[in-house]
Amino acid sequence: MVIALALSLLALLPAHAQSPGSPSLEERMRTAAGAYERLDYKTAIEIWRPIAEQGNAEAQTLLGAMYWRGEGVPRDHAEAAKLYLRAADQGYARAQNDIGFMYGFGEGIPPQNDVQAYKWISLAILRYTAKNQERLDQAIKDRATLKARMSAAEIAEAERLVRDWKPVP
Numbered sequence: 001m002v003i004a005l006a007l008s009l010l011a012l013l014p015a016h017a018q019s020p021g022s023p024s025l026e027e028r029m030r031t032a033a034g035a036y037e038r039l040d041y042k043t044a045i046e047i048w049r050p051i052a053e054q055g056n057a058e059a060q061t062l063l064g065a066m067y068w069r070g071e072g073v074p075r076d077h078a079e080a081a082k083l084y085l086r087a088a089d090q091g092y093a094r095a096q097n098d099i100g101f102m103y104g105f106g107e108g109i110p111p112q113n114d115v116q117a118y119k120w121i122s123l124a125i126l127r128y129t130a131k132n133q134e135r136l137d138q139a140i141k142d143r144a145t146l147k148a149r150m151s152a153a154e155i156a157e158a159e160r161l162v163r164d165w166k167p168v169p
Contacts, residue, residue: 041072057092097124
């Protein structure tokens with residue numbers, strides 16, 4: 001009877017629930033990062049892809065970067081943009097910066113859109129922490145470059161989009 005109850009309770013757990021003894025999300029992310037640093041892209045992708053598919057913004061961003069550069073996967077800027085946008089919508093600063101860069105300075109996917117670029121880069125600037133100082137400094141320069149080529153109306157629209165933006169859970 002106790003075994004039957006335990007089995008029925010296990011059946012109620014979400015499919016992605018961690019079983020005892022399995023590595024934590026943090027451990028899996030570290031393992032993937034180590035594999036990536038060793039240029040073992042296959043292992044990094046095998047770990048990050050399912051985590052990204054579950055909605056983890058960091059894994060989405062890291063996988064997006066691999067698609068952007070063609071590391072372990074065919075170079076695919078459309079896939080990179082899709083992954084960056086999912087993570088950016090959640091409020092992940094690096095993804096916001098990356099999709100902003102793609103809108104403003106990328107290679108055509110998504111199409112250039114300075115208002116969207118300014119919005120996403122501005123949101124990244126608001127969310128970067130001190131440990132991301134280099135990225136923050138570069139984002140500030142990129143936004144200044146965008147601003148110099150935008151009209152006052154475009155800047156006002158982008159700043160309105162920043163104010164109105166809400167993260168998607």
